[in-house]
Amino acid sequence: MSTSSELSRILSNVNGAVYPTEAQPLNSTPYTIMTKSLQTADLTFGSTFGPWEQVNPLFWTQRNVLDWIDFHVEDSKFDASLLNMGYCVMDGPVLCQLPRESFSTMFGLLGEQLYHSLEALKSKHGVTCDLPDPYVLNETCALLNDFLGDLPQYSTFLSDASLLETVVVQDVDIKRENDPYNYFNDFKNRDLTSLSDGYESGSNLSDSLHGSTSGSFLNPSSPESAGSDSELEPSDVRGSINAKSFIKQERGEQKKRGRGRPPKQNRGSDHYLETKKNKHAPRGTHLWEFIRDILLHPEQNQGLMKWEDRRDGIFKFLKSEAVAQLWGQKKKNSSMTYEKLSRAMRYYYKRDILERVDGRRLVYKFGKNSSGWKLEEVGLGR
DNA sequence: CAAGAGTTTCCTGCTT
DNA sequence: GAAGCAGGAAACTCTT
Numbered sequence: 001m002s003t004s005s006e007l008s009r010i011l012s013n014v015n016g017a018v019y020p021t022e023a024q025p026l027n028s029t030p031y032t033i034m035t036k037s038l039q040t041a042d043l044t045f046g047s048t049f050g051p052w053e054q055v056n057p058l059f060w061t062q063r064n065v066l067d068w069i070d071f072h073v074e075d076s077k078f079d080a081s082l083l084n085m086g087y088c089v090m091d092g093p094v095l096c097q098l099p100r101e102s103f104s105t106m107f108g109l110l111g112e113q114l115y116h117s118l119e120a121l122k123s124k125h126g127v128t129c130d131l132p133d134p135y136v137l138n139e140t141c142a143l144l145n146d147f148l149g150d151l152p153q154y155s156t157f158l159s160d161a162s163l164l165e166t167v168v169v170q171d172v173d174i175k176r177e178n179d180p181y182n183y184f185n186d187f188k189n190r191d192l193t194s195l196s197d198g199y200e201s202g203s204n205l206s207d208s209l210h211g212s213t214s215g216s217f218l219n220p221s222s223p224e225s226a227g228s229d230s231e232l233e234p235s236d237v238r239g240s241i242n243a244k245s246f247i248k249q250e251r252g253e254q255k256k257r258g259r260g261r262p263p264k265q266n267r268g269s270d271h272y273l274e275t276k277k278n279k280h281a282p283r284g285t286h287l288w289e290f291i292r293d294i295l296l297h298p299e300q301n302q303g304l305m306k307w308e309d310r311r312d313g314i315f316k317f318l319k320s321e322a323v324a325q326l327w328g329q330k331k332k333n334s335s336m337t338y339e340k341l342s343r344a345m346r347y348y349y350k351r352d353i354l355e356r357v358d359g360r361r362l363v364y365k366f367g368k369n370s371s372g373w374k375l376e377e378v379g380l381g382r
Numbered sequence: 383c384a385a386g387a388g389t390t391t392c393c394t395g396c397t398t
Numbered sequence: 399g400a401a402g403c404a405g406g407a408a409a410c411t412c413t414t
Contacts (some may be wrong), residue, residue, distance in 0.1 A: 320402090342402075
């Protein structure tokens with residue numbers, strides 16, 4: 001079996017373990033979310049060189065590690081059959097903890113090369129602490145953090161938001177086990193610039209959402225109001241990592257790319273010319289999961305959504321357009337509105353991911369095919 | 383390449 | 399009248 005295919009097989013297994021099914025019965029632990037977040041993020045790149053090179057090794061996923069090993073196997077024409085694949089399945093934090101001698105033990109003749117490569121990458125990314133907290137980033141959380149950080153009412157709460165520009169990995173106390181939500185607060189102190197899915201610091205949501213007043217930070221982004229859309233999307237001002245992956249410019253063309261039915265030509269006009277770099281959400285980032293993740297972090301999403309009945313999974317949109325904008329940000333779709341989002345929500349009724357809540361505006365209920373929100377699942381049950 | 387999933391977009395009609 | 403809700407239809411991208 002060739003290296004690539006073997007590693008691919010392992011990768012599949014790893015992915016399978018991380019995403020058992022599409023509607024992963026996840027207990028939404030920080031670790032699960034983090035892993036998924038980084039993984040999907042990494043998959044986004046699909047570069048020939050490997051996303052791992054751009055990412056702090058401390059934040060590598062198992063996939064990154066495998067890609068990195070694979071790269072070196074190819075690079076050195078190493079006979080992959082000599083590798084014990086069992087040793088290849090680990091994530092960045094584990095890898096970074098390995099003593100030098102373990103590299104030779106585990107990877108044989110390739111060990112030295114891997115060790116030096118890792119050391120180089122570690123120094124490149126300024127890795128100095130022993131153990132990072134890799135359990136901290138959740139796409140939704142990150143997005144929310146950016147999003148809310150720009151709101152006046154949250155400016156105090158996130159008073160150190162500017163830290164996001166330059167923060168480095170810090171030691172954290174390990175309270176996560178007892179407090180599944182704790183990581184949310186932690187993550188703003190992370191080296192987000194090393195992380196890969198574009199919700200890193202400085203992705204100024206304010207660029208597209210500023211000009212707002214508190215309570216109504218959205219320009220009603222009706223298709224008619226091109227306002228915010230004429231500006232760069234956060235995705236456009238992201239780090240270089242992403243930028244290279246999504247060059248599919250058709251600026252000036254009439255063609256609408258993106259999902260769904262093309263909007264009418266004369267509605268909203270210009271912003272539809274904005275490129276859709278990332279066409280499709282990776283697996284595991286479905287709308288209902290996005291909503292769920294917002295709800296699971298009440299200390300950060302206040303003002304956007306709330307639980308009406310936590311135990312029964314009934315929730316309400318408080319700022320429907322804001323949530324829609326946030327969803328749009330995630331999907332790189334600046335023209336998302338609550339109306340569209342709600343249509344997608346209504347499709348969930350059929351699939352029992354959501355249940356109808358009659359007579360109550362903006363209120364929905366998770367259905368039996370949704371998961372990861374129940375108290376027992378998030379470790380708050382009993 | 384085709385089919386299916388999961389939206390996205392638009393629309394009409396109805397309700398709050 | 400505005401905002402939501404319902405749901406049909408069509409279009410689109412990504413995954414399988």
